[in-house]
Amino acid sequence: MYAQVVRYYQFGDPQNVLKVEQRIIEPLKQDEILVKMDARPINPSDLIPIRGAYRHRICLPAVPGYEGVGTVVEIGPLASSTLIGKRVLPLRGEGTWQDYVISRAVLAIEVPDQINDDAASRLYINPITAWVICTETLKITSDQVLLVNAANSSIGRLFIQLSSLFGFRVIAIIRHTRYAEELLNLGAWYVIDSSRMSIYDATMSVTNGQGADASIDSIGGLDGFELARSTRPGGTFLALGLLSGTQVDWARISKELSVHPQLFLLRHWIQQISLSRWHDTFEKVIELVQNGQLNFTAPTERFALHCVKEAVQFAESNKRTGKILLV
Structure with missing residues (x-):
C-alpha cells in the first residue's frame, strides 16, 4: 500500500x-x-x-x-x-x-x-510537559509564585490552568495587552505586558521585592535572562523553549545571578520513566481534559x-x- x-x-x-x-x-x-x-x-x-x-x-x-x-x-x-x-x-x-x-x-x-x-x-507535547514540570521537576507548592513568559502560548495557558488546580500563583508575561483579561479569567494571578513595563520591576513590585519562586522560559535570549533576573535567590530558572531562536546566556546567569538554572527536555524524562509511569501520566492528564479542568x-x-x-x-x-x- x-x-x-x-x-x-x-x-x-x-x-x-x-x-x-x-x-x-x-x-x-x-x-x-x-x-x-x-x-x-x-x-x-x-x-x-x-x-x-x-x-x-x-x-x-x-x-x-x-x-x-x-x-x-x-x-x-x-x-x-x-x-x-x-x-x-x-x-x-x-x-x-x-x-x-x-x-x-x-x-x-x-x-x-x-x-x-x-x-x-x-494531548502529548504541551500537556505532558506542563504536568511533569509542575508535579515532578519544580514540584510547585500552593504558596509559591511561578513566572511564565510567552504566557498566551499553548503551554503557557496550561501552566495557568494547572495553577488553579494546585493553588500556586502564575505571573503571566505577554507582549500584547489584548490578552491580559483573558489570561486573568483563565486563572493568572497577575499579568505583565513586557511591551509597556519592565518584567523585573513589575515582578518585584507584586512579590514585595522577593521575586518569583520559579520561572519558566519559552523564549530564550535576553527575554530568558530577564526572567531569570526576576527569580528570587535560590529559586529555579527553567529553560523550556527557544521561540526567539537564541539560547539564553547560561554563563551570565551563573555568574551574575543566584538562581538554579535548569534545562527541561521531555525526551530526557521519557528516557528515565517506566512503561507504567508513561501510561499513568497520560491517564492523569486525560482525566483533567475529560473533566474540563484542562482546555x-x-x-x-x-x-x-x-x-x-x-x-x-x-x-x-x-x-x-x-x-x-x-x-
Whole structure:
C-alpha cells in the first residue's frame, strides 16, 4: 500500500526543505500497529528540528511531527485485536506528518470518545510537559509564585490552568495587552505586558521585592535572562523553549545571578520513566481534559497534509491566533 508522507532530506527553512512524497507501507512486525492519522498539530518543537537545531541526533531523511491522533486500521501478529478501530496517539516512533503511522502498541495511548480529534491530537507535547514540570521537576507548592513568559502560548495557558488546580500563583508575561483579561479569567494571578513595563520591576513590585519562586522560559535570549533576573535567590530558572531562536546566556546567569538554572527536555524524562509511569501520566492528564479542568483553544485553521508548506507558513505568521492542524 502506498501512502502520503512529508519528509526532509536536509536541514533548513521548512519552505525549502519539506517534500510531500509517497511511501510504501511495509508489513507490520510483532506488536506494531498501523494508525490512519486524522489530525496533527504544528508545534514549534516540530519546526525547530527541521531547521537543524538537533542535527546531531536526527537521521536524514526524516518525517516531522511528534504528536497526533488517528485510528488503528491494522495490527501486527502480537498486538491485541481489540485495538482495531480504536482512536490512539501513536507516539515515540515514526513522525506523524504522514497518512499512516506505524507505532508499537504498548506505547500507543488510547483516547476516550469524549475527547474530540482537535484536542486529542494535542494531548502529548504541551500537556505532558506542563504536568511533569509542575508535579515532578519544580514540584510547585500552593504558596509559591511561578513566572511564565510567552504566557498566551499553548503551554503557557496550561501552566495557568494547572495553577488553579494546585493553588500556586502564575505571573503571566505577554507582549500584547489584548490578552491580559483573558489570561486573568483563565486563572493568572497577575499579568505583565513586557511591551509597556519592565518584567523585573513589575515582578518585584507584586512579590514585595522577593521575586518569583520559579520561572519558566519559552523564549530564550535576553527575554530568558530577564526572567531569570526576576527569580528570587535560590529559586529555579527553567529553560523550556527557544521561540526567539537564541539560547539564553547560561554563563551570565551563573555568574551574575543566584538562581538554579535548569534545562527541561521531555525526551530526557521519557528516557528515565517506566512503561507504567508513561501510561499513568497520560491517564492523569486525560482525566483533567475529560473533566474540563484542562482546555485547549480552538484551532485557527486546518490544512490538508499535502498543503504542509502553506500550513507551516501560516503557523509562523502573525495571522495565527491558535493552533494549526494538519488533517
